[in-house]
Amino acid sequence: MNVSPPKSALNVSCEECPLLCSDSFRAFSQEELEFVSAFKRGELASSTGSSILLEGSNSPHLYTVLSGWGFRYKMLEDGRRQILNYIFPGDFVGLQNALHTEMQHSVEALSDMVFCVFERSRIYELYVKQPELGFDITWLAAREEQMLDEHLLSIGRRTAIERAAYLLAFLSDRAAAVGLFEKNSRIEPLTQQHVADTLGLSLVHTNKTLRKLCDNDTIAWHDSGFEIRDAEKLKEIAGWPGVSGLARPFL
Missing domain, CATH: 1.10.10.10 (Winged helix-like DNA-binding domain superfamily/Winged helix DNA-binding domain)
Known part of the structure; x- marks a missing residue:
């Protein structure tokens, strides 16, 4: 299954989300699908090499990768770069800034990408009204930590x-x-x-x-x-x- 977006990539309804066709992701209940559809604010298209989030900046949005791929990284003052992890379709991007005043890393597109966009200020509403989706976000954060543990092991040992x-x-x-x-x-x-x-x-x-x-x-x-x-x-x-x-x- 190829999760490349349809040609009308900037007008993708949640009901027609290509990720729902993949066995890699769990199914949504109708209630969850309706909530996410109302929670979502649209799509964002980014070209290869563009920055989606910048370290030190504030963003009012959270993102789910709909298509394409990119990477998270940090920079030293002398320009040396450490790539922390890679982002793929289905990954949730920008959650870190929901807990801090500004981003602690940057995100760059490796290919042309399309993101589903959500308002950061409404994230608490999701936890209150759809606790199972809130648990899913917690699961995604825990999974990211697990991947980073493996990456650190790789670099260190x-x-x-x-x-x-x-x-x-x-x-x-x-x-x-x-x-x-x-x-x-x-x-x-x-x-x-x-x-x-x-x-x-x-x-x-x-x-x-x-x-x-x-x-x-x-x-x-x-x-x-x-x-x-x-x-x-x-x-x-x-x-x-x-x-x-x-x-x-x-x-």
């Missing part, structure tokens, strides 16, 4: 080749679960610089590490991204079991 294998297997699993790419064996667009900024390695070290994965025929890289040739071997190298296939909630 995995070797360079194990880090690279983990990252590409992780992205491949997450993309395949939501049918993000026409060819699930390809991860694109993604550059070696993105990989380096995620793994905490220099670009030279990243290049050498990726060459090792190419040499054992687990991946191939192209100008636009990476081809996954043996996802199971990548997981074996990383010592990582993969993403759970259980249906998850989204808003």
Whole structure:
């Protein structure tokens, strides 16, 4: 199932949401669907490379990724960047600012993206009127923490080749679960610089590490991204079991 948006991507009703057609997400009750439809304020289209949220800024909105993908990151004053995690269709974006006065990270689009937009000021209404949806948001926040734990483990304890294998297997699993790419064996667009900024390695070290994965025929890289040739071997190298296939909630 491909969750690319229909051509009328800026006028997508909740009843026709392409994510509802995916087995990766739990179904909504009619009452929940009606509430979310009233809760939603529209869609936002972002082009490749654009910033959706900026560290230090305040945003009146929360977002659900409808299509495309991007990444969350933080910057040091000297321009060095650490990519924290990647966002895929169904992910909830901007919740952190609901608890703080300003964003503590930035979000950038890796591809053209479409977001469902919600008013941040109404988030408490959701918890009061639809506690099950409130629990879903809590679940999504806990899942994000779980992923960040795994990423931190990777940066802190995995070797360079194990880090690279983990990252590409992780992205491949997450993309395949939501049918993000026409060819699930390809991860694109993604550059070696993105990989380096995620793994905490220099670009030279990243290049050498990726060459090792190419040499054992687990991946191939192209100008636009990476081809996954043996996802199971990548997981074996990383010592990582993969993403759970259980249906998850989204808003």
